[in-house]
């Protein structure tokens with residue numbers, strides 16, 4: 001059945017009169033005719049204003065790990081509501097949630113709460129700078145660590161000619177160019193380059209800020225050997241290793257990427273999956289570093305550890321820690337990969353999957369990418385075209401090929417069957433439209 005978006009389109013025109021782009025976040029604007037508005041979400045599905053029901057693989061960019069509106073978490077949140085919100089004072093539950101986090105993530109010796117991933121990473125960078133007394137930081141090319149100035153540098157690969165290094169631009173207007181000199185960029189999986197940069201700049205570098213599975217860049221995974229080398233090089237050069245687990249945390253393993261790789265951070269950040277969608281995040285880490293907070297380093301915020309989010313996090317983490325939810329999520333992700341792969345293989349389409357099955361990147365080239373520059377070598381225009389057809393077929397993946405497909409515990413066999421049927425249609429339609437366009441020289 002053809003997808004009708006009449007109500008979303010009408011709402012878009014109304015919303016535009018009061019909100020830039022008619023949405024609450026730039027990433028939610030998908031064009032004048034294709035921006036959709038959600039009526040509600042349940043489990044692995046969301047329903048838009050026109051009553052189109054989609055199988056969701058964006059899951060809010062990762063948070064809804066148990067599924068949208070999981071009743072166990074929502075019940076806990078209601079209990080949290082009874083506590084009363086925020087008081088500019090602490091509550092007992094903070095300690096219990098901190099205890100759970102420390103149990104699941106050994107590197108999280110001490111814990112502080114915030115509201116969003118951005119806030120937690122901002123605090124991590126400030127703390128790393130304060131602890132080391134240095135201002136610069138290293139980040140991986142193609143990484144995303146939130147919407148704050150220090151993290152908002154990007155290398156637009158579409159503009160890169162594949163000769164020399166791609167240029168780095170501010171991700172937005174309004175970012176002072178004078179702050180650019182603090183950031184140094186390294187490529188994922190190149191330990192020699194990392195060593196070289198550290199040898200030259202370590203006296204000025206506070207930390208390496210890294211997402212071992214790049215959740216905003218196809219899900220490109222660093223090799224375990226690379227992450228171990230990064231740990232060792234940071235130690236050797238007096239640089240803190242800050243692992244951003246905003247997406248991987250409590251998802252790729254109970255102890256996040258750090259458990260998966262067997263590497264502990266000095267500081268680590270969590271958000272998304274920890275609250276199943278309720279706004280809460282964490283800065284955690286080694287006691288000696290974390291004790292700087294309150295002894296020279298500021299940290300806080302009016303809404304920090306809100307009683308509703310905190311109660312939701314307590315329940316979500318308990319479920320993730322004590323049930324087989326994460327194993328089921330990974331199994332579904334693996335089955336999804338296998339099903340998609342069979343469809344693509346039967347049509348001779350080169351492809352590979354990257355990252356963890358719970359947050360897979362689908363990449364249209366034979367060998368999986370090892371760094372952001374490899375993305376340039378894939379047929380991403382094919383992905384972009386197929387994603388649009390998938391939306392019409394009621395499968396909601398990210399329209400940008402650099403964002404992985406998120407799986408939640410509510411994705412079930414019915415979702416899988418429906419997704420693969422839609423995927424087959426999308427691939428067929430994309431092949432014929434792009435084939436026609438390419439034949440016509442378009």
Ligand SMILES: Cc1ncc(COP(=O)(O)O)c(C=O)c1O
Nearest residue numbers: 116117118144145146244246247
């Ligand atoms: C790795 C990483 N760090 C930080 C952030 C920022 O989190 P938030 O959007 O909650 O501010 C994101 C968001 O996608 C992320 O993926």
